[in-house]
Amino acid sequence: MAERMADNTWQENPADIIVLANRSANNFILDLPTGRYRLDAGRKMRTLKSIMDIAQVKQLVDQGDLVVEA
16 A cells, blocks of 8 residues: 655745846855855846845855846
């Protein structure tokens, strides 16, 4: 008899999701709590808006290298 799969215990709130776009000509290695993430020039990543609490990400956004899209 097949076991029942566990119910999903965590779902993100859609309002907490952002798209972070690299609008620069540079590739970035972001040092995130979950590990390193490479965000290449012209690429986007779908992530939680709490990423903006990370100093490196905030600095790149303030410089205009990364942009938060709706």
